[in-house]
Amino acid sequence: MRHSDIKAQGLIRLLTQGLLALGEQKTANELGDRSRYIGMSDIGKSMECMRAAVASKLGLSAVPAATAVGGLAPDDLVRVLGQQLILQRGHWQEHGIEKALDATGVKLVPQLEISVEHNGVPIKAHLDFTLVWGGQRPAVRILELKSNGRILESLYASYEAQLYGQVGLLKSCWAEPSFSVPQTELQQVTFPQAIQRLFNVALPESPDNVDIEAWVLSISMDKVKPFGPYLPDMGMLETCLQTAVAIWRTTEDVRSASLGLNDLDYCQGFHPLCDWCDVNTDCPKFQAVSIPSDSACGLELEELAMLKERKTALEERIAESEKRIRQTYSLIGAQDWISTGNHRFRVVTVAGRKTLDRSLVLDTLSSLIGNEIKAQSALDECVKTGKPYDRLYIGKINKPLKSAA
Ligand code: SF4
Numbered sequence: 001m002r003h004s005d006i007k008a009q010g011l012i013r014l015l016t017q018g019l020l021a022l023g024e025q026k027t028a029n030e031l032g033d034r035s036r037y038i039g040m041s042d043i044g045k046s047m048e049c050m051r052a053a054v055a056s057k058l059g060l061s062a063v064p065a066a067t068a069v070g071g072l073a074p075d076d077l078v079r080v081l082g083q084q085l086i087l088q089r090g091h092w093q094e095h096g097i098e099k100a101l102d103a104t105g106v107k108l109v110p111q112l113e114i115s116v117e118h119n120g121v122p123i124k125a126h127l128d129f130t131l132v133w134g135g136q137r138p139a140v141r142i143l144e145l146k147s148n149g150r151i152l153e154s155l156y157a158s159y160e161a162q163l164y165g166q167v168g169l170l171k172s173c174w175a176e177p178s179f180s181v182p183q184t185e186l187q188q189v190t191f192p193q194a195i196q197r198l199f200n201v202a203l204p205e206s207p208d209n210v211d212i213e214a215w216v217l218s219i220s221m222d223k224v225k226p227f228g229p230y231l232p233d234m235g236m237l238e239t240c241l242q243t244a245v246a247i248w249r250t251t252e253d254v255r256s257a258s259l260g261l262n263d264l265d266y267c268q269g270f271h272p273l274c275d276w277c278d279v280n281t282d283c284p285k286f287q288a289v290s291i292p293s294d295s296a297c298g299l300e301l302e303e304l305a306m307l308k309e310r311k312t313a314l315e316e317r318i319a320e321s322e323k324r325i326r327q328t329y330s331l332i333g334a335q336d337w338i339s340t341g342n343h344r345f346r347v348v349t350v351a352g353r354k355t356l357d358r359s360l361v362l363d364t365l366s367s368l369i370g371n372e373i374k375a376q377s378a379l380d381e382c383v384k385t386g387k388p389y390d391r392l393y394i395g396k397i398n399k400p401l402k403s404a405a
Contacts, residue, residue, distance in 0.1 A: 009074060009077075012077060012078070012081060013069055013070065013072075013077060015081065016069050016072075016077055016080055016081045016084065017066050017069040017070075018066075019081070019084040019085070019088055020063070020064065020065065020066035020069060020080070020084060021066035022088065022091075023063075023084065023087070023088060024065070024066055026091060029182060029183060030111050030126065030182050031126060034057075035057060035058075035059055036122060037115070037122040037123060037124045038057075038121060038122070038123050038124075038244040038247050038248055039123075039124055039125070039126065040124075040125045040126070040161075040162040040165040040166055040240070041158075041162060042056065042057060042244070042247055043161055043162065043165055043240050043243045043244055043247070044156075044157075044158030044159060044160075044161045044162040044165075045158055045273070046243055046246070046247050047157050047158050047161045047243065048156070048157065048158045048267050048271065048273050049265075049266050049267040049271070049273055049277075050246075050247070050250065050264045050265045050266065051261060051262075051264040051265065051266040051279070051283065052266070052267075052273060052277050052278075052279065053247050054247060054250050054251050054254055054261065054264055055261060055277075055278060055279040056278065057247060057248075057251040058251060058254060058255065058261075060261075060278055060279050061278050062278040062398045063080070063083070063278070064080060086149075089147050090145065090146070090147030093145060093147050093219050094128060094145050094147075097129075097145060097217075097219070098110050098129065101129065101131070106131050107131065107132045107133070107134075107195075107198075107199045107201060108129055108130070108131055108132075109127075109129070109130040109132070109181060109194070109195075109198060110128070110129055111126055111127070111128070111181070111182055112126070112127045112130045112179060112180075112181060112194070113125070113126055113127075113179065113180045113181070113182060114127070114166075114169045114170065114173055114178050114179055115178055115180065115188075116169065116173060116176075116178055118241045118244065118245060119241075119245050121244055121245045121248040121249075123169075123241065123244045125165055125166045125169050125170075127142050127144070127166055127170070128142075128143055128144050128145050129142070129143040129145075130142055130143075130170075131143065132195050132199065132201060132203070134195075134199075134201035134202060134203060137211065138203050138204060138209075138210045138211070139210065139211040139212070139213075140170065140210060140211070140212045140213075141212075141213055141214070141215065142163070142166050142167055142170065142212075142213070142214035142215070143214075143215055143216075143217055144159070144162065144163060144166070144214065144215070144216045144217070145216075145217050145219060146159060146216055146217065146218050146219065147219055147220075148218050148219065148220055149220060150220055151218050151219075151220050151223045151224075151225045152218045152225065152227075154227075155216060155218075155227045159216055159227075160230070161236075161239075161240060161243075163214045163215075163216060163228075163230040164214075164230060164233060164236035164237065164239075164240060165236075165237065165240035166214055167212060167213070167214035167230050167231065167232050167233075168232050168233060168234060168236060168237025168240065169237065170191065170207075170212060170214075170232070171207045171212055171232035172232075172234070172237060173191070174190065174191045174192070174206070174207040174210075175190050175191075175192070175205055175206065175207075176190060177189055177190055177193075178190075179191050179193075179194045181194065181198070186198070191203065191207075192204070192205060207232075212231070212232055213228060213229035213230065213231060214228060214229065214230040214231075215227065215228035215229060215230070216228060216230075250264065261279070262282075262283075262284045266283060266284065266285050267285075268285075270391075270393055274286075274395055275395050275396050276398075277398065278398060280395070280396075280397060280398050281397055281398060281399055286395070286397075304394065305394050308394060325345065325347075326347050329345075329346075329347045330347070334347075358379070361379060362375055362376060362379055365378060365379065
């Protein structure tokens with residue numbers, strides 16, 4: 001290896017080690033020992049896949065400790081760095097959003113912790129941001145940030161469960177000493193006490209007349225989309241609490257070996273969680289016929305996976321380039337073709353795609369027929385299902401990390 005390559009790899013190793021150490025510190029400072037309670041993200045995860053949720057409670061993580069980076073093989077180093085950049089991008093955005101909200105002067109509590117015990121199970125919620133308004137019409141807004149490569153079309157069920165858990169706990173524990181702000185002396189106080197001490201704002205002793213909502217902000221590199229509002233719903237909260245008890249008990253059963261991890265329910269079908277899952281190597285969902293990676297078929301499959309990765313990267317570059325050229329075209333006020341070398345370019349406005357708004361059709365039909373059930377069944381009769389087709393699914397196996405030696 002060339003001297004400059006060795007130096008470059010040292011730099012990558014240092015950065016990876018720093019990101020892992022930062023992640024460890026943040027978890028310890030803000031979340032504490034996650035094996036000793038059930039968090040809202042555990043509840044959300046279990047609603048998608050109980051096996052993955054229990055595995056993470058058991059500490060079965062594929063993320064190496066910061067101190068282990070020196071021993072990682074180069075390809076594992078690149079993989080770990082890529083995962084950490086995606087993961088920690090959310091923390092950086094959180095920091096920036098906190099500063100932006102602070103700059104507005106709004107009364108903001110970052111990382112408010114609510115802790116309760118339900119049927120003997122310790123449960124905690126960590127709220128990214130809690131915004132408070134006092135006065136005649138007191139209001140509280142919970143904001144949960146989700147950093148996404150591309151803005152979400154709709155919210156995953158796991159995110160919604162998290163939100164219902166957070167907003168339900170805020171209301172039901174309002175007057176209980178269940179609230180703490182990590183790294184401050186505010187520990188185990190009621191919500192009005194915390195707000196009084198932080199901002200000198202008096203909130204009512206009961207949450208009944210307080211306007212409480214929770215929202216998710218899906219954030220990409222250049223867009224934000226809010227999802228909400230989610231209101232306190234005691235039925236949804238009860239479901240979350242029961243789910244927490246189920247995760248806790250199941251984790252104990254697996255720990256004591258009265259149940260195996262592979263006996264647990266897991267999510268079916270194609271699921272984005274699987275590519276990121278720390279225990280996907282031996283998941284029964286992917287009981288596979290193993291073929292040697294250097295066989296003709298193995299090589300072709302590996303090549304296909306690599307080509308698809310390149311295709312995704314290319315599509316992102318094309319989209320960025322098109323966006324930049326469209327912006328430049330409008331900035332220079334061009335109206336006509338621009339030609340250069342062997343190509344010509346022009347931006348034209350084309351008619352938007354026509355789609356049918358299903359809920360509008362239902363409303364219109366209902367008012368015409370005067371019966372919503374009949375309108376719904378008329379609509380259902382018009383739905384055409386295409387023939388089943390084969391889809392080739394490619395997923396990453398998160399193999400144990402190799403040593404550099
Ligand atoms: S690989 Fe997928 S199905 Fe298996 S445990 Fe992980 S998330 Fe669940």
